[in-house]
Amino acid sequence: MIGLSENMFNGYTKYFGMLELPAVALVRELAGQLREQGANVVILLSHMGLKNDRELASELQGVVPLIIGAHTHDLLPEGERVGEVLIAQAGCYAQHLGYLDLLWDGERLSVERVRVEPVSEEIPPAPEIVAEVRRIEEDITHVFSEVIGELMEPLDFSEERECSTVNLMADMLRERMGAEVALITSGASFIEALPSGPLTRGKLWEACPSPGNPGVVDMTGTQLPAVIQRGLDPEMVARRPRPLRGHAQGLLHLSGASMRAGQLYVGDEPVDQERIYRVAGSDWELDSYGGYTNPEWELKPTYDMPIILPEALEAYITQQKRISLPVMGRLG
The missing domain is CATH 3.90.780.10 (5'-Nucleotidase, C-terminal domain)
Incomplete structure (x- = not known):
């Protein structure tokens, strides 16, 4: 996986001195490095926003099959396809859960199904996450008290x-x-x-x-x-x-x-x-x-x-x- 973030009103450059590199060239370079290290598939985790994700998808055909997006908090119930690349976003405020059914046939990754579900009381919390939260809260109780x-x-x-x-x-x-x-x-x-x-x-x-x-x-x-x-x-x-x-x-x-x-x-x-x-x-x-x-x-x-x-x-x-x-x- 590759993570990519928007420069947030040029803030990362202005306040932290970080250099913003051309996104498409950077993803191509990193994807190539990951494949040389043995990766069969590269997925892009994007905090670039839907407009930029669409542009990325059109330029990254054959490089990544899937962009899991964020930043603009768009709700895409069935995802959005740009050529062979699927873009997924699940809205904002943790109101929806996004699901992706992926199929690897030994040579190629394909997205078989995309869906989102409203978060409701009927969806049980993940017990592993609940246990980890409880453990962390117990560790920091003395700090917050x-x-x-x-x-x-x-x-x-x-x-x-x-x-x-x-x-x-x-x-x-x-x-x-x-x-x-x-x-x-x-x-x-x-x-x-x-x-x-x-x-x-x-x-x-x-x-x-x-x-x-x-x-x-x-x-x-x-x-x-x-x-x-x-x-x-x-x-x-x-x-x-x-x-x-x-x-x-x-x-x-x-x-x-x-x-x-x-x-x-x-x-x-x-x-x-x-x-x-x-x-x-x-x-x-x-x-x-x-x-x-x-x-x-x-x-x-x-x-x-x-x-x-x-x-x-x-x-x-x-x-x-x-x-x-x-x-x-x-x-x-």
Whole structure:
């Protein structure tokens, strides 16, 4: 098998210095190497998306018989054939199981049948997987039961209004990244509230499972209000993009800035269109794929790789020890 991934908005090159090679030539080369090592069949596991998979399939006739795809989360109940290559995808959110019946006749692999089934209560969990999950959870119970701090008051969560959990995340980002302003949307940070009292690592990570990375970027005094205006737009707030796994994008929350009678203030001063501001957020807000910034701005955010938001927030809470209710009313 060969695994192939899309460059994710050029992110692997931009942030990790990885070189993107021509996909078709690369698969041909690797498939040849695998056959020299004794492989009879080569299957491509693709995170390139359906459009790219179709192009790959047309160029890889006789090289791979099957592309098991992902990234665009298309549901292909019977697969899709491009010449002799079959492309399979099973949708999104683990709502379907995909099945492939393969036949090897001693010389050639053929796909005899493709089907998908909705995941339902009638489908029993695989006992081997259940046992492995239980073993892993037992091994890490002590890690997730550790108390990392104390919440003096409960912190609420909402996708539709300003809430204290996401304000806490914004405050953390501004301090961690040394920024004047921080902005973070609820859907890219939290999925539930936090109760008052001792806070365990496990409870924090249940409420904040985000894989986003803390980042910082320079924005002009015209770009910053434009980002915030988009973050407060009702249509933007209600979006449920696939990367957020079914959750609404939610309101953009602020730290170091506030909305007052429709005017953006940074600290106690109205935003200055002639100034450059240091702005913290996650990759969802700072990179263009979240829909807040324009690619034409050519912003150059830097990220605190490989730290993710729950790790950064845990460090902040551990340092503070006791967390009081964050200042509210930042959105006017």
